[in-house]
Amino acid sequence: MARRTASDAAIPFAMIRRGIPRTVKRMPVPIVPIEVQDAPPLAVPYLSGPTPSALAALLAHVPELVAPTFGFMDAIYGPSSLPDRLKELVVVRLSALNGCTYCTRTHDVFAREAGVSASEIAALIAEAPVDGVTFAPRERAALAFAERLARDDAAARLAASGTARAYFREDEVVALAMLACATLCLNRFCTALGVV
Amino acid sequence: VTSSVSALRDDVRRAVASGAIGSRVWFYATYRCNLVCTYCLTESGPRAEPRALAATAIRRLAEQALDLGFTAFGVTGGEPLLDPAMPELLAYLGARAPTVVLTNATLAGERLLPRLRPLAGSATALQISLDSADAAINDAARGRGSFARAVAAIRRLRDAGIRVRIGTTVDDGDPEALDRLCALHRSLGIDDADHVVRPIVRRGRAATNGLGIAVDAGDMPPELTVTAEGVYDSPVGPTVRDGKLATDRLLVRTCEPLALGVRAMLAVRGARAPDATAPRVA
Numbered sequence: 118m119a120r121r122t123a124s125d126a127a128i129p130f131a132m133i134r135r136g137i138p139r140t141v142k143r144m145p146v147p148i149v150p151i152e153v154q155d156a157p158p159l160a161v162p163y164l165s166g167p168t169p170s171a172l173a174a175l176l177a178h179v180p181e182l183v184a185p186t187f188g189f190m191d192a193i194y195g196p197s198s199l200p201d202r203l204k205e206l207v208v209v210r211l212s213a214l215n216g217c218t219y220c221t222r223t224h225d226v227f228a229r230e231a232g233v234s235a236s237e238i239a240a241l242i243a244e245a246p247v248d249g250v251t252f253a254p255r256e257r258a259a260l261a262f263a264e265r266l267a268r269d270d271a272a273a274r275l276a277a278s279g280t281a282r283a284y285f286r287e288d289e290v291v292a293l294a295m296l297a298c299a300t301l302c303l304n305r306f307c308t309a310l311g312v313v
Numbered sequence: 314v315t316s317s318v319s320a321l322r323d324d325v326r327r328a329v330a331s332g333a334i335g336s337r338v339w340f341y342a343t344y345r346c347n348l349v350c351t352y353c354l355t356e357s358g359p360r361a362e363p364r365a366l367a368a369t370a371i372r373r374l375a376e377q378a379l380d381l382g383f384t385a386f387g388v389t390g391g392e393p394l395l396d397p398a399m400p401e402l403l404a405y406l407g408a409r410a411p412t413v414v415l416t417n418a419t420l421a422g423e424r425l426l427p428r429l430r431p432l433a434g435s436a437t438a439l440q441i442s443l444d445s446a447d448a449a450i451n452d453a454a455r456g457r458g459s460f461a462r463a464v465a466a467i468r469r470l471r472d473a474g475i476r477v478r479i480g481t482t483v484d485d486g487d488p489e490a491l492d493r494l495c496a497l498h499r500s501l502g503i504d505d506a507d508h509v510v511r512p513i514v515r516r517g518r519a520a521t522n523g524l525g526i527a528v529d530a531g532d533m534p535p536e537l538t539v540t541a542e543g544v545y546d547s548p549v550g551p552t553v554r555d556g557k558l559a560t561d562r563l564l565v566r567t568c569e570p571l572a573l574g575v576r577a578m579l580a581v582r583g584a585r586a587p588d589a590t591a592p593r594v595a
Contacts, residue, residue: 155559158577178566180563181565
């Protein structure tokens, strides 16, 4: 619950309307990841492996989000009807586009495992053509759809029914859209909360 | 999978009957306190972050708890009597299930007494903290004047017909000192059955001050505990150290509906039978 203080009155209404928070903290207070010894019981399984997830360490602040979030991520990033390589192309491209260093770095590894070459990754990250790198038509269609979805709602709608639909079945467009949306969500979350 | 309330109630009753979880639900009314005890688990004091759980919210949560098969309540803090709505809340809870409120009773003076009188003959007991028959020893841990005010309140509340228990928190367990304390509470008309002795737990300010015994989850009573900032699996869970609320026994942040926390409680504690040899700490 927000506590009212005398200083609230000093902030003009116009500033509140413009969205200036009523309590302005002078010092940034980062959200501190939770270590395994302080982890809520529901988060412990996600923090006790050999490579505890930085994402889990933040989600642990709200334990009821941990299992559903990782379940959701498993359904999208785990084995599915879309080929791993295609999915990793989309994830690396969107993560680079959104400037999420954590997602770009972690998926660089997953992409290599899924058969994406180093120069292909360089092309995805550079947002520019790289000599000798050409993606298959289906891959280009998936990337174009994901980029539009990330940047422009109206273009995304057209792309879903147009370009993407020309190369993918209905269910594949749905899976691609969720893949792109989940990646956007995680890019934003990791960047905003300082997951590095 | 969302199970229905009746299915969840059956699960709760089974878990309670097996001893895996307690039948009592605890509410942290506030983290503020008028005292600053050396061994406080929650770093409570006059300037503590209040983390107040409103009496209206406690009423709603209590109704949900009864619906889900719990059969007793506890109110703690901080000092619950700092909440001006507390006397009426205690009467409300006591009319529904056996209720205990943990208090230093220093605020249960003549002024508050008329509002506490309805608790006479009810299922609500005030558990008043008293650590020693020696005022100096008690006050060294709990603050100057706290012994005299607690003893005066015990007499006053007993005279008003309100059930009083004594809660003693000790570090060393000196048997002779404990004997003198028991003689005192008997002289105040309080039976041995209404005297609870527990060790200092090394969490919160006690840990900062190097007091008490270290505990792990198995030592903490498995009783559902609601704070303003989340649901915990034990009243010893939501402690505060260096201003930070502990998360190691946090079940969920969502307090209402309580069913969410209850499901997490059953998942975390429901299957485990309590270890009979483990020390009881609350």
